[in-house]
Amino acid sequence: MENRTEVRIDGFERAGALAFLDWYRTEGNVAFREWVKKTADYEVRSNIDKLKELENERQALQASIKLRTEELDKEIQDQHEHINSRRKAALEAYGVTDTTIGATAFAGSVVQAFTTAVQKDIKPFKHTPEEARKLWIEALRSGEYRQARSTLCKVPAPPSTDPVSYCCLGVACEVFRKMEPEQGARWLDNQFVDQSGGVSGSRMTRVVSKWLDMRDNPNVKTTEWGGTDLISLNDGRNYNFNQIADVIESNYCTKPEPAIITVEGIQPDAGAGPTEVGGSPAVG
Secondary structure, rough: OHHHHHHHHHHHHHHHHHHHHHHHHHHHHHHHHHHHHHHHHHHHHHHHHHHHHHHHHHHHHHHHHHHHHHHHHHHHHHHHHHHHHHHHHHHHHHHOOOOOHHHHHHHHHHHHHHHHOOOOOOOOOOOOHHHHHHHHHHHHHHHEEOOOOOEEEEEEOOOOHHHHOOOOOOHHHHHHHHHHHHHHOEEOOOOOEEEOEEEOOOOHHHHHHHHOOOOOEEEEEEEOOEEEEHHHHHOOOOOOHHHHHHHHHHHHHOOOOOOOOOOOOOOOOOOOOOOOOOOOOOOO
């Protein structure tokens, strides 16, 4: 009995296996191949969609790069035009009219123009050194000028709309240019040019120094730092313009003459100097 059961089970299993093979050879095989084909088609479509997304990203990046490149080209062109316009103005101010020359010829023309300008007599100043220093101090305290560090004058490149900024010595040069227009001083970008041929981008030129009767970088004494100079205060010590104005005023502005002290009831001799305290004035 047990053997018959086992035979029937074995027979059923063999029959099932044979039936499965028959199905696989016909319908099952076809269905399996269809499934494989559909899976492959789905993967292909997915990859194509990813490729399209990547292509769209690539095109967007190319458009962005092109736009930025055009913006940079425009900025460079604006800077060249700005420099050329400043160069043309400076050259024309000194009688050089050819603005299409190269860098070497440009430098030579400027030197030649400056050499010619040196030969001209410097016109008399309209202000005394004391008046000039006062004008400089007032300008530093006015709030009109934006402060720069490590350069006489800082000219922002286009398309920036920031104002021009100056160091404390640059303010002196600009005040000289405004208050002594007959001297023909000019700015050439961050370089100050005077009629004597002086050119500087960090200190006062010779004519400005003469106008103020000071060194090109005046030495000063301060309570905080002792002996120093104005460039050090402006660039290294980060003094603002009001502080620098106070230093200039305390070091260089004319102090009031001492009062003449006389003994009551006695008039000093008109030809004699002031009577010293504790002295014995002559009685006439």
